[in-house]
Amino acid sequence: MKSKIDIKNLNLFIGKQQILKNVNVQIPENKITIILGPSGCGKTTLLKSLNRLTDLYEDVKVSGEIIIDNEDILHSSQDVTAIRKKMGLLAQRPYPLPMSIYKNVAYGIRISESENKKTIPQRVEHHLKQVNLWDEVKDRLNSPASRLSIGQQQRLCLARGLAVNPEIILADEPTSALDPISSQAIEEKFIELKEQYTVVMVTHILRQARRIADYVIFMYLGEVVECGTAEEFFTNPKEEKTKAYIKGAFN
């Protein structure tokens, strides 16, 4: 199993509070890795430190290394916008940008790749097809993205992330605001996407993790309790806390 992201001794403080405690995990390439754990355990913070959105927090202190493609992205010499472009982000709720459906997908391409303006329409179409949204929106590409249903918006946000050709997809409980059918659409999409991308997804829904995970990182109170392949994690957990969590003791 080739690892895509290598997290070493990651510690993160906000003020005096330690949110992440000495996290050491490897995230495999072209697999779906699920970060699992009860709320407030640091899952989202771990996810957001991967594309340095944690920079936005006030009084944040990070130490350790996050190595992606042989480079430590936490190193101050790194270009943050380039790091972020490598990763598409899907949030808990869809947040379409305040512009049209078309412009939402084109946004990332327009600001970061000034050379090939002519190919933008084709790329927008390609990425909307990639998330199975094209047929639903092709006649109203110029209408505001906010008029789409929540499920459609979430797929649009995925297309927006994919449009800048990322290598990694980060998802923070991406189905928590969606109805079961839209959730299923996202889950199926992820399984398809892992052929080309490395998917890292935060969830607290055990069943969802069972359905789609290849690899699981289980966190509790800022620490990684256990990590390993999904099969091993669910059938043969080693730690007591993991066993309790799988049985539903924390929920």
Added chain:
Amino acid sequence: MSVFSRKFRDKTALFWMIISLVILLLMPILLAIGLYLKSLPILNGQSFWELISESDWKPMQGKFGFLPFITSSLWVTFLSVIIAAPVCILTAIYLTQYARKKVLAFMHPVIDILAGLPSVIYGVWGVLIVVPFISKTVAPFFGLQTSGYTILAGAIVLSIMVIPFILNILIEVFRTIPEELTEASLSVGATKWETIKYVLLKKAYPGIISATGLGVARAFGETIAVLMVVGNVVKVPSSIFDSGYPLPALIANNYGEMLSIPKYDSALMLAALILFGIVLLFNFLSRMAIIRSEKNQ
């Protein structure tokens, strides 16, 4: 307490709430009707259009042209908002997107104090600082001579006065934009400034319009501070270095005096009605703009 009496109290409370609401809604309507009735004598003599397009103001001869006052008001108001709006937008962006939370917490009471200062203080400040600054520095720079009591002085004083109002609304507007929207933009590789320019300003647009509209409405009606620095010369201003005579100043300076002149009080009431109408119009227009831009988001 019996069930009947409890229900009765329940109904009574509701009744008074509705009465209060009705009074609140009736106030502006009654105000408008009152002003209209009071200005009927002058409206009966001349057409409304004639009155607002004439620039001759000679009450002794029965000539009442409102154009100088209306144009002065428009000049001062728009100039002040043109000065204030960019300052407010930039400050609000800095305070909500860049500054530490402590800075914003510190600025909130400061802004409230600025908003609460009596307008006469701003007027005195204008007379002592702004007027001499214009007559000694700004006007000579453009090769002009003026006493300093100008449209520009009024606009500067007014812009300082409306800044706290516009700023307070804008801070709220930018604060209520979800952080996830910023994250969404940053995560496709946008820089912070690109995020502000293409996403946050766009999202805040209806709020910016409404804040500016309220600023205009407030600036339009502001009286004391403006009349202290604007010169109060009855003339249609042709540059920002001319003196002006805005509508509120006209009413405040003259009401209660010279009312023996025929139709004079009626003319002042019409001035008030015009003021009222224009403020109402701006409120209405900015509300329309908000609704339209919200639909397009």
